[in-house]
Amino acid sequence: MHLHGMHFHEVMDDGRLGPLRDTTLLFSDETGEIAFVADNPGQWLLHCHMLSHAASGMMTRIEVS
Structure with a gap:
């Protein structure tokens, strides 16, 4: 799993x-x-690096205000 922004x-x-x-x-x-x-304010993606997993829903967005 990979977290963007932090x-x-x-x-x-x-x-x-x-x-x-x-x-x-x-x-x-x-x-x-x-x-x-x-x-780190913004909308950041948390996802699997395996594209088939991400495409089947193994990702979410984290919003930091």
């Missing part, structure tokens, strides 16, 4: 924050948690 930390299983990034890899049926500061 960087995030993956939240690890033990609650620690992973390295700063804008993309994370998730496998089928896997979930993940990210933490970020929404400090």
Whole structure:
């Protein structure tokens, strides 16, 4: 999954924050948690880089005011 406009930390299983990034890899049926500061106003896309996944709905928009 790739987030435009901001960087995030993956939240690890033990609650620690992973390295700063804008993309994370998730496998089928896997979930993940990210933490970020929404400090860049605008409308930003969060999507899968596999076009067939994005086309089938694996994307959303985040609006930061």
